[in-house]
Amino acid sequence: MSDIPTMPSIAKVIPRQCFTRQTSKSLAYLFRSILIQVIVVAIGLTIPYTPSMSLVWIIYALVSGTTAMGFWVIAHECGHGAFSNNRRLETVIGYFLHTILLVPYFSWQRSHSVHHRFTNHITEGETHVPLVIGGNGISEQAGGEEEIAFSRSIGKVAFGAMQLLMHLIIGWPAYLLAGKTGGPKYGMSNHFWPREPFSKKLWPSTWSKKVWKSDCGIAVVLIILFNWAWSFGIASVLTMYVGPLLVVNCWLVVYTWLHHTDSDVPHLGEEDFSFMRGAFLSIDRPYGKILDFLHHHIGSTxxxxxxxxxxxHYHAIEATRAIKKAFPKVYLFNPTPIHKALWSVASNCVAVKADGQSSRYLWEKNLN
Incomplete structure (x- = not known):
């Protein structure tokens, strides 16, 4: 693993100020996202709830969900300790932002930390872990042969379309409720219920109590939504909240899927895996100025x-330039436009197979 930089060598090339957190600056970015969302919601309140305005409401959901994704990113920073040195303030903000998006904050914080620790690990990874050709279902994700056969029987176009639908619409709730695409080590986990009949492996020690704390916030939001629908009608909730939330979830899946999946990016077994090697298997992509602005550069850094x-995130651009310059051979950036990259991943990345020379697992493509 001599080709992978060590953390001390990385720390030498990244400017020291990049590691500092400024609460006032983080709050300024939060208020920017709030201001943008307030404007979008104010526009939405002027749209009538009539069938003839259905197309307008679809456009509204796309716009409002895209702007609201900025809250997800800021809550994500809170979960990592990147928002502020004031841990109590950071936790309150992260918990609130994720909860209003129906994300169980502490549950996600735990599973996401596992994802970071074992990025692209074939058995211990926690998001978008692929099916394995020859996998046994215990140490690896079995079912790769069946998936390859199925993809080739229906053709690349149909398989890609199905993958997009399953990932973008069903993927996020399926992950929260049943641990779908998580590694086999943790079994069928549930981010709302840290005990049987679901696996408890993802929630060691005091984390199960934190899952319940997450649930309390989600319950409050659901009660608010019920009262909202009761007072103002279900159409109001569907158009102003549910539609945009579905778009937020789609953006989340797009980012995580494309961050860690491409036809030439391997997954690793225990012999080849290290934290730094997994980290350098993440992929930066060109999301453009508008999305980088709204989503705080989460996809390009x-x-x-x-x-x-x-x-x-406000130091991540400078830090990215530093590692790109210092370690060009291992830094991954794919310039393919996002819509083309998404289709390529959905239609080509079917299952992985051990390369036979090491514990690297390479994608077996859909050749149809």
């Missing part, structure tokens, strides 16, 4: 985020 997740 993700490699450095995996290397040093406590670096706040």
């Amino acid at each position: 993700h490699v450095i985020h995996h290397i040093a997740p406590t670096i706040p």
Whole structure:
């Protein structure tokens, strides 16, 4: 693993100020996202709840969900300790932001920390862990042969479309409720219920209590939504909240999927895996100025985020430039436009297979 930089060598090339957190600056970015969302919601309140305005409401959901994704990113920074040195303030903000998006904050914080520790690990990874050709279902994700056969029987276009639908619409709730795409080590986990009949492996020690604390916030939000629907009608909730939330969830899946999946990016077994090697298997992509602005550069600075997740997003651009210059052979950036990259991953990345020379697992593509 001599080709992978060590943390001390990385710390030498990243400017020291990149590791500092400024509460006032983080709050300023939060208020910016709030201001943008207030404007979008104010516009939404002027749209009538009539069938003839259905297309307008779809457009509204796309816009409002895209702007609201900024809250998800800030809550994500809170979960990593990148928002502020004031841990109580950071936890309150992260808990509130994630809870209003129906994300169980502490449950996610735990599973996401596992994802960071074992990025692209074939058995202990925690998001978008692929099916394995020859996997036994205990130490690896079995079912790769069946998935390859199925993808080739229906063709690349149909398989890609199905993958997009399953990932973007069903993927996030399926992960929260049943641990789908998580590694086999943790079994069928549930982010709301840390005990049987679900696996308890993801919630050691006091984390199970924190899951219940997350649930309390989610319950409050659900009660508010019920009262909202009761007072103002279900159409109001569907158009102003549910539609945009579905778009937020889609953005979340797009980012996590494309951060850690590409046809030439391997997954690793125990012999080849290390934290730093996994971190450098993250992929930066070109999301453009508007999305980078709204989403605080989460997609274009993700490699450095995996290397040093406590670096706040407003220093991540500078830190990314530093590692890109210092370690060009291992830094991954794919310039493919996002819509093309998403289709390529959905239609080509079916299952992985051990390469036979090491514990690297390479993608077996859909050749149809």
